[in-house]
Every structure is written in C-alpha cells, then in structure tokens.
Amino acid sequence: MCAEVLAFIGGTGPEGLGLAARFAAAGHPIVIGSRRPERAQEAVEKIKARVAGAEAAGVVNQEAVERGDIVFVTIPFAGHRDTLAALAGAIGAKMVVDVVSPLSFEGGKITAVAVPEGSAAQQSQALLPRAQVVAGFHHLDASDLMKVERPMNSDVVVCSDHPEAKAKVMALAEEIAGVRALDGGGLANSRYLEEFTALLLNLNKTYKAHTGLKIAGIGDTLPK
Numbered sequence: 001m002c003a004e005v006l007a008f009i010g011g012t013g014p015e016g017l018g019l020a021a022r023f024a025a026a027g028h029p030i031v032i033g034s035r036r037p038e039r040a041q042e043a044v045e046k047i048k049a050r051v052a053g054a055e056a057a058g059v060v061n062q063e064a065v066e067r068g069d070i071v072f073v074t075i076p077f078a079g080h081r082d083t084l085a086a087l088a089g090a091i092g093a094k095m096v097v098d099v100v101s102p103l104s105f106e107g108g109k110i111t112a113v114a115v116p117e118g119s120a121a122q123q124s125q126a127l128l129p130r131a132q133v134v135a136g137f138h139h140l141d142a143s144d145l146m147k148v149e150r151p152m153n154s155d156v157v158v159c160s161d162h163p164e165a166k167a168k169v170m171a172l173a174e175e176i177a178g179v180r181a182l183d184g185g186g187l188a189n190s191r192y193l194e195e196f197t198a199l200l201l202n203l204n205k206t207y208k209a210h211t212g213l214k215i216a217g218i219g220d221t222l223p224k
C-alpha cells in the first residue's frame with residue numbers, strides 16, 4: 001500500500017518542519033506549504049539535509065492542500081481562521097490534523113487564549129464542515145522533532161468526532177519513534193490539549209527543558 005501524502009499548511013515553521021521531517025523519515029511523501037513558494041523550497045532543502053532520500057516538495061499552501069491526502073495545520077493561531085477559510089474549498093472532505101495551540105506571549109507571559117468555538121480544532125471543524133478534523137501532536141517539541149535520529153519521548157493524545165480519521169492519525173503518530181498515541185475522545189476535548197501546551201511552555205522556561213507529555217496508568221505495570 002502507498003504511504004499517504006502529507007501536506008503541511010505553514011510547514012516552513014519549526015513545528016511543521018519537524019513533523020514533516022519525521023514523517024519523511026517514516027517513508028511518507030511530504031508537501032510543504034507556505035504563503036511564499038521560495039520559503040517552502042528552503043524548508044524542503046532542510047528536510048532533505050536531515051532525511052536521506054526524503055520525497056518532499058515545496059509549494060504555496062493551496063497547492064500543498066490539493067496534493068495532500070492528509071492536511072496538517074501548523075500555523076500560529078493568529079492566522080488560523082483566515083487561512084483555513086481561504087483554503088476551505090481545496091480542503092473539501094479531506095482529513096485535517098490541527099496542531100495549533102492558541103497562545104499569547106504578551107509581556108513575556110505564556111497563556112492560553114480563549115477561542116469562541118471552544119478550541120482551534122473546533123474552529124477548523126466549523127470552517128471546514130465537510131473535513132474530518134483531528135486534533136493532535138500539540139506536545140511534541142519542534143526542536144526535538146528535528147533531531148530525526150533520536151526517538152521522541154512523549155504521548156500524542158488525539159481528539160476527533162470522526163472515529164476512522166482518529167484511528168488513522170493515531171497510527172500515523174506511532175510511526176514517529178518514541179511516540180505512543182492515546183485516544184482523547186471527541187473534538188470538544190481538544191481545548192484541554194491546546195491549553196495544556198501553555199503549561200508545558202512555562203515548564204520549559206522554568207527548567208530550561210524540552211518537555212513532552214506522558215500519561216501514567218494506561219498499560220503501565222503498576223506496583224502492587
């Protein structure tokens with residue numbers, strides 16, 4: 001079976017680039033999207049420098065979406081609504097993986113931003129009613145993702161109202177070495193994933209660390 005083509009809206013930033021590099025290493029053709037094709041092309045060169053034999057192309061976001069079987073949203077929340085509204089026609093009924101955490105960095109404080117729809121992922125589903133929106137990958141640190149030769153050390157909790165799409169994205173997550181995928185329930189739960197990112201970034205600041213997320217009590221051998 002052919003590996004799905006994965007497209008990244010805003011794949012030029014550290015998070016999209018890191019996920020794309022990991023999935024290229026797992027054998028997926030990658031399409032990096034950008035508002036500017038030359039930036040997308042630079043991102044492709046970075047992936048090819050890290051992943052020997054990577055199959056990757058760099059194009060504008062609209063073309064990336066058209067070429068992808070599964071579309072990742074890896075842009076800042078500030079551009080979320082307008083970008084997805086403009087791409088809604090091209091996205092149609094595709095599977096969309098929303099990685100966005102709506103955060104504020106004002107005054108050096110990292111806080112979660114309230115979203116009228118409940119979460120960024122729910123905003124995606126409202127803007128893209130035919131798409132199968134899945135929320136996930138919020139807690140994988142971008143700089144760790146780029147170290148493709150090292151396994152990650154994190155769970156990826158995935159939320160969606162589309163069970164088949166959720167199962168597909170959970171399987172995809174586990175193609176990244178060191179990732180365990182967990183079913184986080186319906187898309188309404190995505191707000192907890194998105195907001196939790198603010199806490200992890202605060203911990204990163206305090207401990208000068210690259211934190212991830214590990215849920216205890218599922219499949220563990222607990223002391224009697």
Ligand SMILES: NC(=O)c1ccc[n+]([C@@H]2O[C@H](COP(=O)([O-])OP(=O)(O)OC[C@H]3O[C@@H](n4cnc5c(N)ncnc54)[C@H](OP(=O)(O)O)[C@@H]3O)[C@@H](O)[C@H]2O)c1
Binds near residue numbers: 040103
């Ligand atoms: N960084 C992390 O460790 C991390 C971890 C987990 C989740 N996330 C989430 O992943 C998303 C991307 O994070 P990032 O650090 O990669 O972000 P970023 O570097 O700030 O942005 C990613 C890309 O989005 C595009 N972009 C920027 N502003 C935009 C706008 N107003 N409208 C449309 N496109 C815009 C830019 O691409 P072009 O200029 O090429 O179009 C940029 O390279 C965020 O929502 C973040 O919450 C990040």
